[in-house]
Amino acid sequence: MAAPVTVYGPVISPAVARVAACLLEKDVPFQIEPVDMSKGKHKSPSFLKLQPFGQVPAFKDHLTTVFESRAICRYICDQYADRGNQALFGKKEDGAVGRAAIEQWIESEGQSFNPPSLAIIFQLAFAPMMGRTTDLAVVGQNEAKLAKVLDVYDQRLGESQYFAGDDFSLADLVHLPNADFLVNRTNKAGLITERKNLARWWDDVSARPAWKKVTEMQSAPRPS
Amino acid sequence: MAAPVTVYGPVISPAVARVAACLLEKDVPFQIEPVDMSKGKHKSPSFLKLQPFGQVPAFKDHLTTVFESRAICRYICDQYADRGNQALFGKKEDGAVGRAAIEQWIESEGQSFNPPSLAIIFQLAFAPMMGRTTDLAVVGQNEAKLAKVLDVYDQRLGESQYFAGDDFSLADLVHLPNADFLVNRTNKAGLITERKNLARWWDDVSARPAWKKVTEMQSAPRPS
Numbered sequence: 001m002a003a004p005v006t007v008y009g010p011v012i013s014p015a016v017a018r019v020a021a022c023l024l025e026k027d028v029p030f031q032i033e034p035v036d037m038s039k040g041k042h043k044s045p046s047f048l049k050l051q052p053f054g055q056v057p058a059f060k061d062h063l064t065t066v067f068e069s070r071a072i073c074r075y076i077c078d079q080y081a082d083r084g085n086q087a088l089f090g091k092k093e094d095g096a097v098g099r100a101a102i103e104q105w106i107e108s109e110g111q112s113f114n115p116p117s118l119a120i121i122f123q124l125a126f127a128p129m130m131g132r133t134t135d136l137a138v139v140g141q142n143e144a145k146l147a148k149v150l151d152v153y154d155q156r157l158g159e160s161q162y163f164a165g166d167d168f169s170l171a172d173l174v175h176l177p178n179a180d181f182l183v184n185r186t187n188k189a190g191l192i193t194e195r196k197n198l199a200r201w202w203d204d205v206s207a208r209p210a211w212k213k214v215t216e217m218q219s220a221p222r223p224s
Numbered sequence: 225m226a227a228p229v230t231v232y233g234p235v236i237s238p239a240v241a242r243v244a245a246c247l248l249e250k251d252v253p254f255q256i257e258p259v260d261m262s263k264g265k266h267k268s269p270s271f272l273k274l275q276p277f278g279q280v281p282a283f284k285d286h287l288t289t290v291f292e293s294r295a296i297c298r299y300i301c302d303q304y305a306d307r308g309n310q311a312l313f314g315k316k317e318d319g320a321v322g323r324a325a326i327e328q329w330i331e332s333e334g335q336s337f338n339p340p341s342l343a344i345i346f347q348l349a350f351a352p353m354m355g356r357t358t359d360l361a362v363v364g365q366n367e368a369k370l371a372k373v374l375d376v377y378d379q380r381l382g383e384s385q386y387f388a389g390d391d392f393s394l395a396d397l398v399h400l401p402n403a404d405f406l407v408n409r410t411n412k413a414g415l416i417t418e419r420k421n422l423a424r425w426w427d428d429v430s431a432r433p434a435w436k437k438v439t440e441m442q443s444a445p446r447p448s
Contacts, residue, residue, distance in 0.1 A: 053376055067328050072328075075321075075323070075324035078320035079319075079320040096303040100303075101288075104295040111292065
């Protein structure tokens with residue numbers, strides 16, 4: 001029997017949650033190997049072989065290892081093409097053009113949405129968990145940057161149901177972890193819920209069974 | 225005759241240069257449509273239809289439009305698979321595993337290398353061109369961040385000739401624009417040239433005909 005698919009890192013991490021959501025959409029069974037970052041396990045020699053920057057997540061299946069959450073998601077879609085959600089990384093018949101429509105919004109997430117949203121999440125959700133002081137100036141600067149990105153998103157989601165067109169895809173999925181933190185674990189939910197098209201999109205995508213399962217995993221008590 | 229492939233944006237922009245390098249590697253003829261950012265043309269309604277964030281580059285061929293430089297590079301490789309460099313986005317026989325080996329380093333570039341290197345380039349190369357004061361504190365902070373990334377890169381390039389293995393690929397190509405600026409247009413060349421494996425890699429990849437052609441385009445007088 002093939003070794004199971006393993007995702008390394010705590011699922012509360014947005015980047016780990018991104019990969020878990022992809023595996024659930026693709027109906028690929030997997031196990032989570034939590035990496036105890038409070039004990040510096042992400043900087044251990046064995047982990048650095050999987051992820052040379054000492055970050056989570058890392059990924060392993062019977063064929064290879066991969067790091068960087070968005071690279072892992074692409075790999076899962078390509079390697080497990082016949083499983084689960086068949087439109088997640090573009091329908092075969094849509095070819096390179098269909099995939100590009102998805103890729104441009106995955107890149108927008110990585111380049112434009114993630115930096116300010118992650119900075120806000122860090123300050124308002126993770127810093128308190130870690131006993132650190134929240135820097136409200138950082139929150140304010142990043143809220144201004146994020147608002148401009150979300151204005152573009154709201155316009156886009158007024159033109160089509162999902163970022164890349166009529167189907168839920170990786171373009172939507174990559175946004176879920178940070179969006180969920182903003183809405184459910186900070187006082188900045190309005191950034192999403194007060195923009196009409198973005199709010200409609202959020203109600204839809206956050207209700208998907210795969211994402212609901214991820215949030216259950218995030219809320220479950222950590223194994224002792 | 226099909227409409228020509230068009231790249232929108234000034235080729236001095238690192239992200240525009242990234243796309244030009246990819247088209248040259250793939251031997252796809254193209255034209256550059258400079259977007260006069262000093263006149264705000266990147267915020268015009270017609271440009272925002274191509275690139276909703278008002279950034280360069282944007283891309284158009286006879287089939288579609290795409291934005292975000294790394295998304296455009298992936299599209300060029302997929303759509304023009306039979307042209308030019310056949311290994312650029314992974315050899316067919318290497319399948320999803322080969323592509324993942326490339327993707328994880330494209331993502332490292334976008335997430336880890338680009339932010340600090342672009343900040344340094346902006347302060348040391350673009351700010352003077354624009355008559356703005358260089359903020360040396362920003363340079364110092366980002367140099368410290370970039371050094372950590374380059375230490376990982378130097379180790380990686382001690383294990384294999386290129387980021388993803390034995391072949392030059394998009395994983396290498398996406399790094400070229402910022403690396404060239406650092407080496408040739410700032411006083412921070414040592415970040416790359418004083419790391420043994422990275423220096424060996426840089427001598428190799430920067431001598432590729434496609435990249436040399438891009439730097440010629442960048443140095444050419446702008447059309448009046």
